[in-house]
Amino acid sequence: MxxxxxxxxxxxxxxxxxxxxxxxxxxxxxxxxxxxxxxxxxxxxxxxxxxxxxxxxxxxxxxxxxxxxxxxxxxxxxxxxxxxxxxxxxxxxxxxxxxxxxxxxxxxxxDQLADDDRGFSFQSTGPLDLRFDPSRGEPAWRLLEHINERALADLIYRYGEERYSRRIARAIVERRRKREPIRTAADLADLIRRCLPRQRGRIDPATRTFQALRIAV
Ligand SMILES: C[S@@+](CC[C@H](N)C(=O)[O-])C[C@H]1O[C@@H](n2cnc3c(N)ncnc32)[C@H](O)[C@@H]1O
CATH class of the missing domain: 3.40.50.150 (Vaccinia Virus protein VP39)
Known part of the structure; x- marks a missing residue:
């Protein structure tokens, strides 16, 4: 809400x-x-x-x-x-x-984390929006529908310093090809956790990718 x-x-x-x-x-x-x-x-x-x-x-x-x-x-x-x-x-x-x-x-x-419509929390089941100002730009779920794999990998690497950026970008684009695009934060966080090795320290494996997407949108 x-x-x-x-x-x-x-x-x-x-x-x-x-x-x-x-x-x-x-x-x-x-x-x-x-x-x-x-x-x-x-x-x-x-x-x-x-x-x-x-x-x-x-x-x-x-x-x-x-x-x-x-x-x-x-x-x-x-x-x-x-x-x-x-x-x-x-x-x-x-x-x-x-x-x-x-x-x-x-x-x-x-307040932002608690707002399910904005997608800031990894558990959020509302739309993956991720904009600080929802009246400008496009929501992250829409960006993920059209960005090409290479540009997405570069974005995740550049803004998130995520060393597994190519793997994550491939998995996201693969979902799109199967006509099951990412729509929610929970969905994206789950996909990232499944394609990254376990035990990467104390932060959630999705942290860097979410940071990159927040900066991008
Ligand atoms: C941790 S909260 C600040 C909490 C605040 N100090 C308080 O006492 O409630 C961070 C805030 O920064 C805002 N923010 C993030 N990036 C920003 C930017 N580039 N320019 C201005 N505000 C930004 C977010 O919208 C959010 O409201």
Missing amino acids: ASDPASPTRHQPVLLREVLDQLQLEPGAVIVDGTFGGGGHTRAIAERIGPTGRVIAVDRDPSAVARAESLAETLPITPRLGNYCDVPEILRELGLETVDGILLDLGLSS
């Missing part, structure tokens, strides 16, 4: 105290949170810098930005939908030449 922006976040900010210490926040500070997510870090920062300060809260995910907008009703937060790579441009638009700190908390939020 798609996440409701009005609903409270499930995400617990990681290393909150350490992040706040590192930022050395003063009242009136201007801070960029380039990965707003559930807003736990932003909220704590905004409370410390007070009404004369400002948190520029950026996220690529429109549901995260909707949460930021609701938090901005009571705290000094300026929400922006976008990529953290675009922060210099966002600051220019806001007329800000310098900021006092930048936070990037990379990865996925628990």
Whole structure:
């Protein structure tokens, strides 16, 4: 089920105290949170810098930005939908030449992982979408329907640093030839686990391929 922006976040900010210490926040500070997510870090920062300060809260995910907008009703937060790579441009638009700190908390939020329609969790049985912003580009399941085997192997190797990229690409394209294309995250994770050797360390064998596809879409 798609996440409701009005609903409270499930995400617990990681290393909150350490992040706040590192930022050395003063009242009136201007801070960029380039990965707003559930807003736990932003909220704590905004409370410390007070009404004369400002948190520029950026996220690529429109549901995260909707949460930021609701938090901005009571705290000094300026929400922006976008990529953290675009922060210099966002600051220019806001007329800000310098900021006092930048936070990037990379990865996925628990809200995204819990949303079965987005395919971020390996167990997800909803569509394998994998886009942070579902209004742009194409979902991963569709990419897997038309990308050629070599380009897919290169993509998995380049963005996922997956040494078994060719084997995984072959298995995906083979499924397509049999007219049983990959549609869900659970399906893709299962296929990857079956075509890779066991015991590759502590991470799930599907991790690198999912990372590559998230970057690609
Ligand atoms: C681990 S969560 C951040 C959690 C947040 N610090 C909190 O306290 O709730 C990571 C967030 O980064 C966002 N994200 C991932 N890649 C991004 C990018 N290139 N630009 C902006 N946001 C991005 C995701 O949509 C997700 O919401």
